[in-house]
Amino acid sequence: MVIAEFDNDSTFNPDDFLRNVSVDNVIFGYHDKELRVLLQLPLTFDKWTLTGGYIKRTETIEEAAHRIAYSRTGLNNLFLQQFRSFGTPTRISYNQFDLEKVNKLIGAEATANAWMFDYFVSVGFYTLTEFSLVEVKKGGYDEVCKWWPINELPSLIFDHQHIIDEALRALRMHISFFPIGYELLPEKFTLPEIHSLYETILGKSLDYRNFQKRLIATGILIKLNETRSIGAHRSPFLYKFDVAKYEEGLKSGVALAF
Amino acid sequence: MVIAEFDNDSTFNPDDFLRNVSVDNVIFGYHDKELRVLLQLPLTFDKWTLTGGYIKRTETIEEAAHRIAYSRTGLNNLFLQQFRSFGTPTRISYNQFDLEKVNKLIGAEATANAWMFDYFVSVGFYTLTEFSLVEVKKGGYDEVCKWWPINELPSLIFDHQHIIDEALRALRMHISFFPIGYELLPEKFTLPEIHSLYETILGKSLDYRNFQKRLIATGILIKLNETRSIGAHRSPFLYKFDVAKYEEGLKSGVALAF
DNA sequence: TGAATAGTGTCTTTAAGACAGTATATC
């Protein structure tokens, strides 16, 4: 629930958007055994927020989620997954806004019943991407937009901490039934790399031998006849995804009960 | 997305409700090996709809779902489960309304941009109840409200068939991980009864011996020293739920991979 | 040759799935 739309549209008009519904994206980023979330610090708050926004009258909620994600990451083929909606009259609280800053932005005196302080039901989406390659673009009304390690999140506005918790729960459930990694790993990757990926997302260690057995058994991996040189150590073999089987797994599920 | 609120409130004022968000309840009913859905035929359509409604500015989306479910079933302790939200600009289509009837109801000429024809994002909830004991109450603006067998649904308005399909998918996934039956079976029930319940909901047959083994293994059942007389047949034993373990299972899940 | 990482195999336990004959209640 933020004013991301202002960014590319200087003639922002609330009437072009749905009232009382918004989208919040929980964008998880993975890199080098670390899981982060993309958060922004709007000028109108002194707390961080998810990258969210309003829904245009001409677009679906999924399109809105993609547009908002694109506006921050420049990525337009993210696998955005709806996981829950959040609706409580008190979730958006008037007094968490910095009214002085709001007034300056609006160029007028904001009253307590201004549309932006209204009760918004937020539809939550999450996604997962490789964050080291993403060029984060802050919105015109944000001070900063950056990746925060999942275990060291700053103080968040409204119920955004709760939304992140729920998104992480959904993500962790999701990866027991569907393959992940295609957007997160280089085209050719090693088993230790994908092993670390799963461990990081699940937040627990997985026996490497059993992990390998199960992952191979899904049939989504193709072992290559190349190795990666990693210094004074044995060189691990490279693998790539069998894209057809990976896609198939995304649809009908894959047995990986972690 | 219907005008259920009119029912108990003759002074219905759209300003008391959120714009552009609604709730749709998929109320599944079970009785005697049959699964049904509660649908209503509003005066303003010639197609059937889910029992849905708008969200008051003073209530959470969950409270709205409960209020709406109560208004049709008289039940107020339903286990309503949010499963997805639906938002497409075209999902509510103006020309599926019977304008003549709408005008008569409103007492004025409805224009194409009236609030009720607007783009509504609908938050979907489902629940499951024993339908033979429910006294269905139709809304003041409905012609009928009744249970339809899941396999013989009438023609539904908007995307309501799709919402039902998604709800059923969620329900079937749900019962592989969580116990069901407490609200659906009499306090004392037999194994063949709960077996039929699972078969009906899943829409497939389950080997009785394996089913029993797994269900007993969950520990949520208590075998009683009584039997039920069912005529010229062997009398099955009665069971009841171990409520504490059942509740526990609702929280942390139960292994029942069907 | 030592340090760090990659790779591999077996055993045990548990669960899933297929399958058929005996027991009981009433007419």
Add this chain to the structure above:
DNA sequence: GATATACTGTCTTAAAGACACTATTCA
């Protein structure tokens, strides 16, 4: 005793989980 339903047990197979040693790279 005929009929309809309830009840029970075993075998096979597959998957999960625990566990420890060998192989490779290069400084």
